[in-house]
Amino acid sequence: MTKGFWQPPRLRTLEEEEEERRATWLELFYDLVFVAAIAEVAHYLDGHLSVSGFLCYVLLFVPIWWSWVGATFYATRFDTDDLGHRLLTLLQMVAIAVLAVNVHHGLNENSDGFALSYITVRGILIVQYLIAGYHVAIARNLTNWYARGFSLAVAIWLLSIFVPPPWRFALWILALIIDFGTPLTAGKLVAKIPPSFSHVPERVGLFTIIVLGEAVISVVRAVAQLQWGILSAGVALLAMSIAFSLWWIYFDSVDGSPLRGMAAGKMGISLTWLYSHLPLAIGIAATGVGVEHIIVSSKKAIALPSPERWLICGAVAICLISLAVIHLITCIVGTKHRGKILAAYRIGSAAFILILAIGGINLSPIVLMVLVALACALQVVLDLLANRQSLPQANS
Structure with a gap:
Protein backbone atom coordinates (compact mmCIF):
# COMPACT_ATOMS: atom_id res chain seq x y z
CA MET A 1 0.00 0.00 0.00
CA ILE A 193 26.19 7.95 1.77
CA PRO A 194 26.92 4.61 0.06
CA PRO A 195 24.23 2.67 -1.81
CA SER A 196 22.71 -0.52 -0.46
CA PHE A 197 25.27 -3.29 -0.89
CA SER A 198 22.54 -5.93 -1.08
CA HIS A 199 20.03 -4.06 -3.20
CA VAL A 200 22.24 -2.88 -6.09
CA PRO A 201 23.70 -6.32 -6.99
CA GLU A 202 20.18 -7.75 -6.98
CA ARG A 203 18.95 -4.99 -9.29
CA VAL A 204 21.94 -5.35 -11.64
CA GLY A 205 21.28 -9.08 -11.77
CA LEU A 206 17.65 -8.42 -12.68
CA PHE A 207 18.72 -6.22 -15.59
CA THR A 208 21.02 -9.02 -16.74
CA ILE A 209 17.99 -11.31 -16.71
CA ILE A 210 16.15 -8.80 -18.91
CA VAL A 211 18.82 -8.89 -21.63
CA LEU A 212 19.12 -12.68 -21.35
CA GLY A 213 15.37 -12.79 -21.86
CA GLU A 214 15.76 -10.77 -25.05
CA ALA A 215 18.32 -13.32 -26.29
CA VAL A 216 15.86 -16.15 -25.61
CA ILE A 217 13.07 -14.25 -27.39
CA SER A 218 15.35 -13.85 -30.41
CA VAL A 219 15.79 -17.63 -30.59
CA VAL A 220 12.05 -18.23 -30.41
CA ARG A 221 11.33 -15.51 -32.97
CA ALA A 222 13.85 -16.93 -35.44
CA VAL A 223 12.54 -20.49 -35.16
CA ALA A 224 8.96 -19.26 -35.56
CA GLN A 225 9.90 -17.77 -38.94
CA LEU A 226 10.97 -21.16 -40.30
CA GLN A 227 9.58 -24.62 -40.79
CA TRP A 228 10.96 -26.79 -38.01
CA GLY A 229 13.98 -28.73 -39.25
CA ILE A 230 16.95 -30.62 -37.84
CA LEU A 231 19.47 -27.87 -38.57
CA SER A 232 17.33 -25.00 -37.30
CA ALA A 233 16.37 -27.00 -34.21
CA GLY A 234 20.00 -27.87 -33.56
CA VAL A 235 21.13 -24.24 -33.86
CA ALA A 236 18.27 -23.14 -31.61
CA LEU A 237 19.27 -25.65 -28.92
CA LEU A 238 22.89 -24.52 -29.16
CA ALA A 239 21.77 -20.90 -28.85
CA MET A 240 19.79 -21.74 -25.72
CA SER A 241 22.86 -23.48 -24.30
CA ILE A 242 24.92 -20.31 -24.87
CA ALA A 243 22.33 -18.22 -23.01
CA PHE A 244 22.22 -20.81 -20.23
CA SER A 245 26.02 -20.85 -19.97
CA LEU A 246 26.17 -17.05 -19.72
CA TRP A 247 23.46 -17.15 -17.04
CA TRP A 248 25.36 -19.85 -15.14
CA ILE A 249 28.79 -18.23 -15.14
CA TYR A 250 27.33 -14.85 -14.19
CA PHE A 251 24.98 -15.80 -11.38
CA ASP A 252 27.08 -18.67 -10.04
CA SER A 253 30.29 -16.66 -9.77
CA VAL A 254 29.51 -12.94 -9.55
CA ASP A 255 28.78 -11.01 -6.38
CA GLY A 256 28.53 -7.35 -5.50
CA SER A 257 31.45 -7.19 -3.07
CA PRO A 258 33.37 -4.58 -5.14
CA LEU A 259 30.58 -2.10 -4.38
CA ARG A 260 31.72 -2.07 -0.77
CA GLY A 261 34.74 -0.12 -1.95
CA MET A 262 32.41 2.87 -2.11
CA ALA A 263 32.28 2.92 1.67
CA ALA A 264 36.03 3.61 1.61
CA GLY A 265 35.82 6.09 -1.26
CA LYS A 266 37.31 3.59 -3.75
CA MET A 267 35.07 4.62 -6.60
CA GLY A 268 37.41 3.27 -9.28
CA ILE A 269 37.05 -0.36 -8.20
CA SER A 270 33.33 -0.10 -7.45
CA LEU A 271 32.36 1.66 -10.66
CA THR A 272 34.59 -0.58 -12.77
CA TRP A 273 32.47 -3.45 -11.46
CA LEU A 274 29.25 -1.57 -12.24
CA TYR A 275 30.31 -0.16 -15.61
CA SER A 276 31.56 -3.59 -16.74
CA HIS A 277 27.92 -4.65 -16.75
CA LEU A 278 27.27 -2.24 -19.63
CA PRO A 279 29.35 -4.13 -22.24
CA LEU A 280 28.01 -7.37 -20.74
CA ALA A 281 24.43 -6.25 -21.39
CA ILE A 282 25.38 -4.94 -24.84
CA GLY A 283 27.01 -8.27 -25.66
CA ILE A 284 24.13 -10.43 -24.44
CA ALA A 285 21.52 -8.48 -26.41
CA ALA A 286 23.74 -8.55 -29.51
CA THR A 287 24.21 -12.31 -29.07
CA GLY A 288 20.45 -12.73 -29.40
CA VAL A 289 20.47 -10.79 -32.68
CA GLY A 290 23.38 -12.84 -33.98
CA VAL A 291 21.69 -16.11 -33.07
CA GLU A 292 18.51 -15.06 -34.86
CA HIS A 293 20.45 -14.50 -38.09
CA ILE A 294 22.33 -17.79 -37.73
CA ILE A 295 19.13 -19.78 -37.25
CA VAL A 296 17.73 -18.29 -40.45
CA SER A 297 21.02 -18.95 -42.26
CA SER A 298 21.10 -22.56 -41.07
CA LYS A 299 18.40 -23.46 -43.61
CA LYS A 300 20.91 -22.70 -46.38
CA ALA A 301 23.67 -24.83 -44.78
CA ILE A 302 26.40 -22.64 -46.27
CA ALA A 303 29.19 -20.60 -44.75
CA LEU A 304 28.00 -17.61 -42.78
CA PRO A 305 28.49 -14.13 -44.24
CA SER A 306 31.17 -12.17 -42.41
CA PRO A 307 28.76 -9.72 -40.67
CA GLU A 308 26.77 -12.56 -39.06
CA ARG A 309 29.92 -14.47 -38.07
CA TRP A 310 31.55 -11.42 -36.52
CA LEU A 311 28.35 -10.43 -34.73
CA ILE A 312 27.84 -13.72 -32.89
CA CYS A 313 31.53 -14.25 -32.15
CA GLY A 314 32.18 -10.64 -31.22
CA ALA A 315 29.10 -10.42 -28.99
CA VAL A 316 29.91 -13.58 -27.03
CA ALA A 317 33.56 -12.50 -26.73
CA ILE A 318 32.43 -9.14 -25.31
CA CYS A 319 30.33 -10.99 -22.72
CA LEU A 320 33.23 -13.19 -21.66
CA ILE A 321 35.73 -10.32 -21.49
CA SER A 322 33.26 -8.29 -19.40
CA LEU A 323 32.85 -11.24 -17.05
CA ALA A 324 36.64 -11.55 -16.83
CA VAL A 325 36.92 -7.93 -15.70
CA ILE A 326 34.13 -8.40 -13.16
CA HIS A 327 35.80 -11.50 -11.70
CA LEU A 328 39.21 -9.83 -11.59
CA ILE A 329 37.83 -6.80 -9.76
CA THR A 330 36.04 -9.08 -7.34
CA CYS A 331 39.34 -10.82 -6.65
CA ILE A 332 41.12 -7.50 -6.02
CA VAL A 333 38.59 -6.58 -3.35
CA GLY A 334 39.39 -9.84 -1.59
CA THR A 335 36.36 -12.11 -1.96
CA LYS A 336 36.54 -15.89 -1.69
CA HIS A 337 35.93 -16.31 -5.41
CA ARG A 338 38.95 -17.42 -7.37
CA GLY A 339 38.67 -14.32 -9.50
CA LYS A 340 41.99 -14.48 -11.30
CA ILE A 341 41.43 -18.08 -12.37
CA LEU A 342 37.91 -17.34 -13.55
CA ALA A 343 39.13 -14.27 -15.45
CA ALA A 344 41.78 -16.38 -17.20
CA TYR A 345 39.12 -18.90 -18.25
CA ARG A 346 36.95 -16.15 -19.73
CA ILE A 347 39.79 -14.48 -21.60
CA GLY A 348 40.95 -17.80 -23.05
CA SER A 349 37.51 -18.68 -24.39
CA ALA A 350 37.01 -15.14 -25.72
CA ALA A 351 40.32 -15.39 -27.62
CA PHE A 352 39.27 -18.74 -29.10
CA ILE A 353 35.92 -17.33 -30.24
CA LEU A 354 37.60 -14.30 -31.82
CA ILE A 355 39.90 -16.67 -33.71
CA LEU A 356 36.75 -18.31 -35.08
CA ALA A 357 35.54 -14.89 -36.21
CA ILE A 358 38.82 -14.26 -38.02
CA GLY A 359 39.49 -17.68 -39.51
CA GLY A 360 36.08 -19.31 -39.68
CA ILE A 361 35.26 -18.06 -43.17
CA ASN A 362 34.22 -21.50 -44.43
CA LEU A 363 32.42 -22.68 -41.32
CA SER A 364 28.75 -23.54 -41.65
CA PRO A 365 26.24 -22.02 -39.20
CA ILE A 366 25.85 -25.29 -37.27
CA VAL A 367 29.60 -25.87 -36.94
CA LEU A 368 30.23 -22.31 -35.79
CA MET A 369 27.45 -22.54 -33.20
CA VAL A 370 28.78 -25.87 -31.93
CA LEU A 371 32.23 -24.38 -31.37
CA VAL A 372 30.92 -21.21 -29.70
CA ALA A 373 28.52 -23.20 -27.52
CA LEU A 374 31.33 -25.57 -26.48
CA ALA A 375 33.55 -22.63 -25.56
CA CYS A 376 30.79 -21.28 -23.31
CA ALA A 377 29.89 -24.68 -21.85
CA LEU A 378 33.55 -25.22 -21.02
CA GLN A 379 33.30 -22.21 -18.70
CA VAL A 380 30.58 -23.98 -16.74
CA VAL A 381 32.65 -27.18 -16.48
CA LEU A 382 35.75 -25.26 -15.35
CA ASP A 383 33.69 -23.38 -12.76
CA LEU A 384 32.34 -26.65 -11.40
CA LEU A 385 35.85 -28.09 -11.17
CA ALA A 386 37.17 -24.93 -9.49
CA ASN A 387 34.33 -24.99 -6.95
CA ARG A 388 34.90 -28.67 -6.28
CA GLN A 389 38.61 -28.11 -5.67
CA SER A 390 37.89 -25.24 -3.29
CA LEU A 391 35.56 -27.35 -1.11
CA PRO A 392 38.33 -29.28 0.70
CA GLN A 393 40.13 -26.01 1.44
CA ALA A 394 36.91 -24.48 2.81
CA ASN A 395 36.27 -27.50 5.05
CA SER A 396 39.84 -27.75 6.36
Whole structure:
Protein backbone atom coordinates (compact mmCIF):
# COMPACT_ATOMS: atom_id res chain seq x y z
CA MET A 1 0.00 0.00 0.00
CA THR A 2 1.10 3.58 -0.59
CA LYS A 3 2.31 5.56 2.40
CA GLY A 4 0.27 8.72 1.87
CA PHE A 5 0.27 11.13 -1.08
CA TRP A 6 3.75 12.41 -0.39
CA GLN A 7 6.39 11.87 2.25
CA PRO A 8 9.74 13.65 2.54
CA PRO A 9 12.52 11.41 1.14
CA ARG A 10 14.52 9.60 3.78
CA LEU A 11 17.86 7.85 3.59
CA ARG A 12 16.98 4.21 2.99
CA THR A 13 20.55 2.93 3.46
CA LEU A 14 20.46 3.85 7.16
CA GLU A 15 17.88 1.08 7.59
CA GLU A 16 20.15 -1.68 6.24
CA GLU A 17 21.38 -2.66 9.67
CA GLU A 18 17.84 -3.68 10.58
CA GLU A 19 16.58 -5.13 7.30
CA GLU A 20 18.17 -6.16 4.02
CA ARG A 21 17.00 -4.00 1.12
CA ARG A 22 15.10 -5.91 -1.57
CA ALA A 23 13.59 -4.91 -4.90
CA THR A 24 10.10 -3.44 -4.56
CA TRP A 25 7.11 -4.27 -6.74
CA LEU A 26 7.38 -0.79 -8.24
CA GLU A 27 10.98 -1.39 -9.27
CA LEU A 28 10.05 -4.69 -10.88
CA PHE A 29 7.20 -3.01 -12.75
CA TYR A 30 9.58 -0.22 -13.76
CA ASP A 31 11.88 -2.83 -15.31
CA LEU A 32 9.15 -3.89 -17.75
CA VAL A 33 9.49 -0.75 -19.85
CA PHE A 34 13.16 -1.62 -20.34
CA VAL A 35 12.14 -4.96 -21.81
CA ALA A 36 10.56 -2.97 -24.63
CA ALA A 37 13.52 -0.59 -24.89
CA ILE A 38 16.05 -3.45 -25.15
CA ALA A 39 13.88 -5.16 -27.75
CA GLU A 40 13.81 -2.01 -29.87
CA VAL A 41 17.55 -1.39 -29.72
CA ALA A 42 18.16 -5.06 -30.59
CA HIS A 43 15.79 -4.64 -33.53
CA TYR A 44 17.89 -1.68 -34.66
CA LEU A 45 21.03 -3.83 -34.67
CA ASP A 46 19.14 -6.53 -36.56
CA GLY A 47 18.82 -4.16 -39.51
CA HIS A 48 22.35 -2.71 -39.33
CA LEU A 49 24.86 -5.57 -39.39
CA SER A 50 28.11 -3.68 -39.89
CA VAL A 51 30.84 -2.12 -37.79
CA SER A 52 29.20 1.29 -38.04
CA GLY A 53 25.81 -0.26 -37.30
CA PHE A 54 27.17 -1.91 -34.16
CA LEU A 55 28.72 1.37 -32.97
CA CYS A 56 25.37 3.10 -33.51
CA TYR A 57 23.67 0.30 -31.58
CA VAL A 58 26.05 0.93 -28.69
CA LEU A 59 25.38 4.69 -28.81
CA LEU A 60 21.64 4.02 -28.54
CA PHE A 61 22.04 1.33 -25.88
CA VAL A 62 24.12 3.37 -23.43
CA PRO A 63 21.44 6.03 -22.62
CA ILE A 64 18.90 3.26 -22.03
CA TRP A 65 21.19 1.44 -19.60
CA TRP A 66 22.23 4.67 -17.89
CA SER A 67 18.59 5.68 -17.41
CA TRP A 68 18.01 2.42 -15.58
CA VAL A 69 21.17 2.83 -13.46
CA GLY A 70 20.16 6.35 -12.47
CA ALA A 71 16.75 5.26 -11.22
CA THR A 72 18.23 2.25 -9.42
CA PHE A 73 20.82 4.22 -7.47
CA TYR A 74 18.29 6.88 -6.53
CA ALA A 75 15.82 4.27 -5.31
CA THR A 76 18.39 2.42 -3.23
CA ARG A 77 18.92 5.58 -1.17
CA PHE A 78 15.70 7.60 -1.20
CA ASP A 79 12.74 5.51 -2.43
CA THR A 80 9.74 6.24 -0.17
CA ASP A 81 7.17 4.29 -2.28
CA ASP A 82 4.50 6.93 -1.65
CA LEU A 83 2.07 8.26 -4.25
CA GLY A 84 4.35 11.15 -5.20
CA HIS A 85 7.28 8.82 -5.89
CA ARG A 86 5.05 6.46 -7.85
CA LEU A 87 3.80 9.28 -10.07
CA LEU A 88 7.35 10.45 -10.81
CA THR A 89 8.27 6.86 -11.63
CA LEU A 90 5.30 6.66 -13.98
CA LEU A 91 6.51 9.81 -15.76
CA GLN A 92 9.94 8.24 -16.14
CA MET A 93 8.40 5.09 -17.56
CA VAL A 94 6.46 7.10 -20.13
CA ALA A 95 9.63 8.97 -21.12
CA ILE A 96 11.56 5.70 -21.47
CA ALA A 97 8.74 4.26 -23.59
CA VAL A 98 9.04 7.30 -25.88
CA LEU A 99 12.81 6.74 -25.91
CA ALA A 100 12.18 3.17 -27.07
CA VAL A 101 9.77 4.33 -29.78
CA ASN A 102 12.45 6.66 -31.16
CA VAL A 103 15.26 4.11 -31.10
CA HIS A 104 14.82 2.64 -34.58
CA HIS A 105 15.45 5.99 -36.27
CA GLY A 106 17.19 7.48 -33.26
CA LEU A 107 20.25 8.47 -35.27
CA ASN A 108 18.30 9.81 -38.22
CA GLU A 109 14.97 11.64 -38.38
CA ASN A 110 14.00 10.71 -34.80
CA SER A 111 17.23 11.85 -33.14
CA ASP A 112 15.49 14.94 -31.77
CA GLY A 113 12.80 12.79 -30.17
CA PHE A 114 15.39 10.38 -28.78
CA ALA A 115 17.34 13.25 -27.21
CA LEU A 116 14.24 14.96 -25.76
CA SER A 117 12.94 11.74 -24.21
CA TYR A 118 16.33 11.07 -22.61
CA ILE A 119 16.45 14.67 -21.36
CA THR A 120 13.05 14.11 -19.76
CA VAL A 121 14.20 10.92 -18.01
CA ARG A 122 17.30 12.61 -16.62
CA GLY A 123 15.42 15.79 -15.75
CA ILE A 124 13.01 13.86 -13.54
CA LEU A 125 15.96 12.20 -11.82
CA ILE A 126 17.60 15.59 -11.18
CA VAL A 127 14.36 16.89 -9.63
CA GLN A 128 14.24 13.80 -7.40
CA TYR A 129 17.80 14.38 -6.20
CA LEU A 130 17.12 18.06 -5.48
CA ILE A 131 14.03 17.16 -3.44
CA ALA A 132 15.97 14.48 -1.55
CA GLY A 133 18.81 16.90 -0.82
CA TYR A 134 16.39 19.48 0.49
CA HIS A 135 14.88 17.07 3.01
CA VAL A 136 17.91 14.89 3.87
CA ALA A 137 20.62 17.24 5.10
CA ILE A 138 23.25 14.54 5.50
CA ALA A 139 22.94 13.66 1.80
CA ARG A 140 22.77 17.24 0.49
CA ASN A 141 26.39 17.47 -0.66
CA LEU A 142 26.05 14.25 -2.62
CA THR A 143 22.68 15.10 -4.16
CA ASN A 144 23.92 18.57 -5.17
CA TRP A 145 26.99 17.00 -6.77
CA TYR A 146 24.84 14.63 -8.78
CA ALA A 147 22.38 17.38 -9.70
CA ARG A 148 25.14 19.66 -11.00
CA GLY A 149 26.92 16.96 -13.00
CA PHE A 150 23.76 15.48 -14.47
CA SER A 151 22.38 18.95 -15.25
CA LEU A 152 25.52 19.80 -17.22
CA ALA A 153 25.07 16.62 -19.24
CA VAL A 154 21.39 17.40 -19.82
CA ALA A 155 22.30 20.90 -21.01
CA ILE A 156 24.66 19.37 -23.60
CA TRP A 157 21.94 16.98 -24.74
CA LEU A 158 19.59 19.95 -25.11
CA LEU A 159 22.21 21.88 -27.07
CA SER A 160 22.67 18.89 -29.39
CA ILE A 161 19.13 19.35 -30.71
CA PHE A 162 20.23 22.57 -32.38
CA VAL A 163 23.40 21.04 -33.86
CA PRO A 164 23.29 18.97 -37.06
CA PRO A 165 24.72 15.44 -37.29
CA PRO A 166 27.39 14.14 -36.92
CA TRP A 167 28.33 16.84 -34.38
CA ARG A 168 25.06 16.16 -32.59
CA PHE A 169 26.25 12.67 -31.77
CA ALA A 170 29.64 13.95 -30.68
CA LEU A 171 27.79 16.10 -28.11
CA TRP A 172 25.85 13.01 -26.98
CA ILE A 173 29.11 11.19 -26.33
CA LEU A 174 30.51 14.18 -24.43
CA ALA A 175 27.36 14.36 -22.30
CA LEU A 176 27.51 10.64 -21.54
CA ILE A 177 31.16 10.97 -20.48
CA ILE A 178 30.10 13.69 -18.02
CA ASP A 179 27.23 11.51 -16.82
CA PHE A 180 29.50 8.54 -16.18
CA GLY A 181 32.20 10.73 -14.66
CA THR A 182 29.93 12.41 -12.12
CA PRO A 183 29.67 9.38 -9.78
CA LEU A 184 33.30 8.50 -10.44
CA THR A 185 34.46 11.86 -9.07
CA ALA A 186 32.07 11.81 -6.09
CA GLY A 187 34.48 9.70 -4.00
CA LYS A 188 34.26 10.93 -0.39
CA LEU A 189 30.67 12.07 -0.83
CA VAL A 190 29.57 8.56 -1.80
CA ALA A 191 31.63 7.10 1.05
CA LYS A 192 29.42 9.02 3.50
CA ILE A 193 26.19 7.95 1.77
CA PRO A 194 26.92 4.61 0.06
CA PRO A 195 24.23 2.67 -1.81
CA SER A 196 22.71 -0.52 -0.46
CA PHE A 197 25.27 -3.29 -0.89
CA SER A 198 22.54 -5.93 -1.08
CA HIS A 199 20.03 -4.06 -3.20
CA VAL A 200 22.24 -2.88 -6.09
CA PRO A 201 23.70 -6.32 -6.99
CA GLU A 202 20.18 -7.75 -6.98
CA ARG A 203 18.95 -4.99 -9.29
CA VAL A 204 21.94 -5.35 -11.64
CA GLY A 205 21.28 -9.08 -11.77
CA LEU A 206 17.65 -8.42 -12.68
CA PHE A 207 18.72 -6.22 -15.59
CA THR A 208 21.02 -9.02 -16.74
CA ILE A 209 17.99 -11.31 -16.71
CA ILE A 210 16.15 -8.80 -18.91
CA VAL A 211 18.82 -8.89 -21.63
CA LEU A 212 19.12 -12.68 -21.35
CA GLY A 213 15.37 -12.79 -21.86
CA GLU A 214 15.76 -10.77 -25.05
CA ALA A 215 18.32 -13.32 -26.29
CA VAL A 216 15.86 -16.15 -25.61
CA ILE A 217 13.07 -14.25 -27.39
CA SER A 218 15.35 -13.85 -30.41
CA VAL A 219 15.79 -17.63 -30.59
CA VAL A 220 12.05 -18.23 -30.41
CA ARG A 221 11.33 -15.51 -32.97
CA ALA A 222 13.85 -16.93 -35.44
CA VAL A 223 12.54 -20.49 -35.16
CA ALA A 224 8.96 -19.26 -35.56
CA GLN A 225 9.90 -17.77 -38.94
CA LEU A 226 10.97 -21.16 -40.30
CA GLN A 227 9.58 -24.62 -40.79
CA TRP A 228 10.96 -26.79 -38.01
CA GLY A 229 13.98 -28.73 -39.25
CA ILE A 230 16.95 -30.62 -37.84
CA LEU A 231 19.47 -27.87 -38.57
CA SER A 232 17.33 -25.00 -37.30
CA ALA A 233 16.37 -27.00 -34.21
CA GLY A 234 20.00 -27.87 -33.56
CA VAL A 235 21.13 -24.24 -33.86
CA ALA A 236 18.27 -23.14 -31.61
CA LEU A 237 19.27 -25.65 -28.92
CA LEU A 238 22.89 -24.52 -29.16
CA ALA A 239 21.77 -20.90 -28.85
CA MET A 240 19.79 -21.74 -25.72
CA SER A 241 22.86 -23.48 -24.30
CA ILE A 242 24.92 -20.31 -24.87
CA ALA A 243 22.33 -18.22 -23.01
CA PHE A 244 22.22 -20.81 -20.23
CA SER A 245 26.02 -20.85 -19.97
CA LEU A 246 26.17 -17.05 -19.72
CA TRP A 247 23.46 -17.15 -17.04
CA TRP A 248 25.36 -19.85 -15.14
CA ILE A 249 28.79 -18.23 -15.14
CA TYR A 250 27.33 -14.85 -14.19
CA PHE A 251 24.98 -15.80 -11.38
CA ASP A 252 27.08 -18.67 -10.04
CA SER A 253 30.29 -16.66 -9.77
CA VAL A 254 29.51 -12.94 -9.55
CA ASP A 255 28.78 -11.01 -6.38
CA GLY A 256 28.53 -7.35 -5.50
CA SER A 257 31.45 -7.19 -3.07
CA PRO A 258 33.37 -4.58 -5.14
CA LEU A 259 30.58 -2.10 -4.38
CA ARG A 260 31.72 -2.07 -0.77
CA GLY A 261 34.74 -0.12 -1.95
CA MET A 262 32.41 2.87 -2.11
CA ALA A 263 32.28 2.92 1.67
CA ALA A 264 36.03 3.61 1.61
CA GLY A 265 35.82 6.09 -1.26
CA LYS A 266 37.31 3.59 -3.75
CA MET A 267 35.07 4.62 -6.60
CA GLY A 268 37.41 3.27 -9.28
CA ILE A 269 37.05 -0.36 -8.20
CA SER A 270 33.33 -0.10 -7.45
CA LEU A 271 32.36 1.66 -10.66
CA THR A 272 34.59 -0.58 -12.77
CA TRP A 273 32.47 -3.45 -11.46
CA LEU A 274 29.25 -1.57 -12.24
CA TYR A 275 30.31 -0.16 -15.61
CA SER A 276 31.56 -3.59 -16.74
CA HIS A 277 27.92 -4.65 -16.75
CA LEU A 278 27.27 -2.24 -19.63
CA PRO A 279 29.35 -4.13 -22.24
CA LEU A 280 28.01 -7.37 -20.74
CA ALA A 281 24.43 -6.25 -21.39
CA ILE A 282 25.38 -4.94 -24.84
CA GLY A 283 27.01 -8.27 -25.66
CA ILE A 284 24.13 -10.43 -24.44
CA ALA A 285 21.52 -8.48 -26.41
CA ALA A 286 23.74 -8.55 -29.51
CA THR A 287 24.21 -12.31 -29.07
CA GLY A 288 20.45 -12.73 -29.40
CA VAL A 289 20.47 -10.79 -32.68
CA GLY A 290 23.38 -12.84 -33.98
CA VAL A 291 21.69 -16.11 -33.07
CA GLU A 292 18.51 -15.06 -34.86
CA HIS A 293 20.45 -14.50 -38.09
CA ILE A 294 22.33 -17.79 -37.73
CA ILE A 295 19.13 -19.78 -37.25
CA VAL A 296 17.73 -18.29 -40.45
CA SER A 297 21.02 -18.95 -42.26
CA SER A 298 21.10 -22.56 -41.07
CA LYS A 299 18.40 -23.46 -43.61
CA LYS A 300 20.91 -22.70 -46.38
CA ALA A 301 23.67 -24.83 -44.78
CA ILE A 302 26.40 -22.64 -46.27
CA ALA A 303 29.19 -20.60 -44.75
CA LEU A 304 28.00 -17.61 -42.78
CA PRO A 305 28.49 -14.13 -44.24
CA SER A 306 31.17 -12.17 -42.41
CA PRO A 307 28.76 -9.72 -40.67
CA GLU A 308 26.77 -12.56 -39.06
CA ARG A 309 29.92 -14.47 -38.07
CA TRP A 310 31.55 -11.42 -36.52
CA LEU A 311 28.35 -10.43 -34.73
CA ILE A 312 27.84 -13.72 -32.89
CA CYS A 313 31.53 -14.25 -32.15
CA GLY A 314 32.18 -10.64 -31.22
CA ALA A 315 29.10 -10.42 -28.99
CA VAL A 316 29.91 -13.58 -27.03
CA ALA A 317 33.56 -12.50 -26.73
CA ILE A 318 32.43 -9.14 -25.31
CA CYS A 319 30.33 -10.99 -22.72
CA LEU A 320 33.23 -13.19 -21.66
CA ILE A 321 35.73 -10.32 -21.49
CA SER A 322 33.26 -8.29 -19.40
CA LEU A 323 32.85 -11.24 -17.05
CA ALA A 324 36.64 -11.55 -16.83
CA VAL A 325 36.92 -7.93 -15.70
CA ILE A 326 34.13 -8.40 -13.16
CA HIS A 327 35.80 -11.50 -11.70
CA LEU A 328 39.21 -9.83 -11.59
CA ILE A 329 37.83 -6.80 -9.76
CA THR A 330 36.04 -9.08 -7.34
CA CYS A 331 39.34 -10.82 -6.65
CA ILE A 332 41.12 -7.50 -6.02
CA VAL A 333 38.59 -6.58 -3.35
CA GLY A 334 39.39 -9.84 -1.59
CA THR A 335 36.36 -12.11 -1.96
CA LYS A 336 36.54 -15.89 -1.69
CA HIS A 337 35.93 -16.31 -5.41
CA ARG A 338 38.95 -17.42 -7.37
CA GLY A 339 38.67 -14.32 -9.50
CA LYS A 340 41.99 -14.48 -11.30
CA ILE A 341 41.43 -18.08 -12.37
CA LEU A 342 37.91 -17.34 -13.55
CA ALA A 343 39.13 -14.27 -15.45
CA ALA A 344 41.78 -16.38 -17.20
CA TYR A 345 39.12 -18.90 -18.25
CA ARG A 346 36.95 -16.15 -19.73
CA ILE A 347 39.79 -14.48 -21.60
CA GLY A 348 40.95 -17.80 -23.05
CA SER A 349 37.51 -18.68 -24.39
CA ALA A 350 37.01 -15.14 -25.72
CA ALA A 351 40.32 -15.39 -27.62
CA PHE A 352 39.27 -18.74 -29.10
CA ILE A 353 35.92 -17.33 -30.24
CA LEU A 354 37.60 -14.30 -31.82
CA ILE A 355 39.90 -16.67 -33.71
CA LEU A 356 36.75 -18.31 -35.08
CA ALA A 357 35.54 -14.89 -36.21
CA ILE A 358 38.82 -14.26 -38.02
CA GLY A 359 39.49 -17.68 -39.51
CA GLY A 360 36.08 -19.31 -39.68
CA ILE A 361 35.26 -18.06 -43.17
CA ASN A 362 34.22 -21.50 -44.43
CA LEU A 363 32.42 -22.68 -41.32
CA SER A 364 28.75 -23.54 -41.65
CA PRO A 365 26.24 -22.02 -39.20
CA ILE A 366 25.85 -25.29 -37.27
CA VAL A 367 29.60 -25.87 -36.94
CA LEU A 368 30.23 -22.31 -35.79
CA MET A 369 27.45 -22.54 -33.20
CA VAL A 370 28.78 -25.87 -31.93
CA LEU A 371 32.23 -24.38 -31.37
CA VAL A 372 30.92 -21.21 -29.70
CA ALA A 373 28.52 -23.20 -27.52
CA LEU A 374 31.33 -25.57 -26.48
CA ALA A 375 33.55 -22.63 -25.56
CA CYS A 376 30.79 -21.28 -23.31
CA ALA A 377 29.89 -24.68 -21.85
CA LEU A 378 33.55 -25.22 -21.02
CA GLN A 379 33.30 -22.21 -18.70
CA VAL A 380 30.58 -23.98 -16.74
CA VAL A 381 32.65 -27.18 -16.48
CA LEU A 382 35.75 -25.26 -15.35
CA ASP A 383 33.69 -23.38 -12.76
CA LEU A 384 32.34 -26.65 -11.40
CA LEU A 385 35.85 -28.09 -11.17
CA ALA A 386 37.17 -24.93 -9.49
CA ASN A 387 34.33 -24.99 -6.95
CA ARG A 388 34.90 -28.67 -6.28
CA GLN A 389 38.61 -28.11 -5.67
CA SER A 390 37.89 -25.24 -3.29
CA LEU A 391 35.56 -27.35 -1.11
CA PRO A 392 38.33 -29.28 0.70
CA GLN A 393 40.13 -26.01 1.44
CA ALA A 394 36.91 -24.48 2.81
CA ASN A 395 36.27 -27.50 5.05
CA SER A 396 39.84 -27.75 6.36
